[in-house]
Amino acid sequence: MNDLDLGAFIKDHRKKAGLTQLQLADLAGIGKTTVFDIEKNKETVRFNNILAILQVLNIKIEFKSPLTK
Amino acid sequence: MNDLDLGAFIKDHRKKAGLTQLQLADLAGIGKTTVFDIEKNKETVRFNNILAILQVLNIKIEFKSPLTK
């Protein structure tokens, strides 16, 4: 599975971008509660909300499999 | 943004694994409708459902930013 702490990863990048949770939420067009949930690693959030945050923070997703490798 | 067609990517890997949508759904512990939706690139699906599918198909997620690079 993914042993990376995505929540902490996002939080770290948000901090480095100088944004508060509320600012990030507004920029991503989602609610502040959702930002909080994602940083707390709540997995049952909508994929599009995670994508919206990653886009604001300029983070890219890559999918890798033994086939594509 | 992500120009990768995740739905097609998953579908391709599912086919190569010799699984039907229903089999993949059962293995991932989710409904067949959700598998269909994900392969159709519906973004308003829950993140954990996507993770469940990727895990079954042995696909890993990586997050990359200019900072981590």
Place this chain on the structure above:
DNA sequence: CACGGTTTACTGCCTTAACAGTAATATTTA
């Protein structure tokens, strides 16, 4: 310490994703 801003936490309402069931269409195989 006190003040202001941020984060964490909780609540309740509203919206909607997830799901099984079903059926129709498409694809594969005999």
Place this chain on the structure above:
DNA sequence: TAAATATTACTGTTAAGGCAGTAAACCGTG
């Protein structure tokens, strides 16, 4: 082509995520 299988699509129900509002806890900084 016919049969079997798989995919796509639709529907109604149910469970739960998204959200604003609110407040408490936390954290700096003057």
